[in-house]
Amino acid sequence: EAEVAQSPRYKITEKSQAVAFWCDPISGHATLYWYRQILGQGPELLVQFQDESVVDDSQLPKDRFSAERLKGVDSTLKIQPAELGDSAMYLCASSFFGTSGSNEQFFGPGTRLTVL
Amino acid sequence: ELKVEQNPLFLSMQEGKNYTIYCNYSTTSDRLYWYRQDPGKSLESLFVLLSNGAVKQEGRLMASLDTKARLSTLHITAAVHDLSATYFCAVGFLNDKLIFGTGTRLQVFP
Numbered sequence: 001e002a003e004v005a006q007s008p009r010y011k012i013t014e015k016s017q018a019v020a021f022w023c024d025p026i027s028g029h030a031t032l033y034w035y036r037q038i039l040g041q042g043p044e045l046l047v048q049f050q051d052e053s054v055v056d057d058s059q060l061p062k063d064r065f066s067a068e069r070l071k072g073v074d075s076t077l078k079i080q081p082a083e084l085g086d087s088a089m090y091l092c093a094s095s096f097f098g099t100s101g102s103n104e105q106f107f108g109p110g111t112r113l114t115v116l
Numbered sequence: 117e118l119k120v121e122q123n124p125l126f127l128s129m130q131e132g133k134n135y136t137i138y139c140n141y142s143t144t145s146d147r148l149y150w151y152r153q154d155p156g157k158s159l160e161s162l163f164v165l166l167s168n169g170a171v172k173q174e175g176r177l178m179a180s181l182d183t184k185a186r187l188s189t190l191h192i193t194a195a196v197h198d199l200s201a202t203y204f205c206a207v208g209f210l211n212d213k214l215i216f217g218t219g220t221r222l223q224v225f226p
Binding site: 031033040041042043044045048055056091093095102103104105106107108109110112 | 120147149151156157158159160161164166204206208211212213214216217218219
């Protein structure tokens with residue numbers, strides 16, 4: 001069964017360090033999303049890609065966060081420098097872009113980030 | 117501001133009982149999704165509701181959508197322990213952006 005892959009699953013870092021997360025969407029899914037989920041809350045969209053183009057990054061803290069999807073397949077989310085408040089679960093999701101489909105998003109296992 | 121509110125936030129229920137989780141949203145949409153999340157895990161898709169009056173059922177869970185009232189419900193029938201998890205509704209907007217609700221943490225006890 002096709003799944004969204006993410007790595008690493010867990011990351012512990014000290015504040016002011018740089019961290020990077022990787023996501024490989026389900027094959028054929030043109031749309032890729034990065035979410036941040038703080039403990040006890042629902043996921044919040046950070047950035048959305050359609051192929052290699054950014055569709056929505058309005059909630060991405062651009063002074064420290066960056067995201068890319070250079071070839072329109074896998075994607076990397078980077079934080080530099082990390083702050084204590086960045087501790088959260090970072091979820092990647094993908095969906096098949098279609099005019100009549102449900103555009104259902106499928107989520108990866110997530111990366112749990114702890115900033116010390 | 118777009119808002120998606122769920123209630124209750126926490127639900128403790130006895131096995132065998134029925135209950136409903138409510139999801140209200142503040143602006144027009146005709147797409148609503150329900151997800152389940154186990155502690156420390158990712159989100160599992162449960163239902164996709166794409167039109168007014170849509171109703172879907174899977175096992176002991178049934179979801180419905182009323183776009184005019186901007187309301188979706190997730191009904192639990194004869195709860196069992198395995199249903200213990202956090203349930204999120206998410207409303208679909210322009211460009212397939214999802215706005216998630218606050219989540220309902222469900223605990224089923226014997």
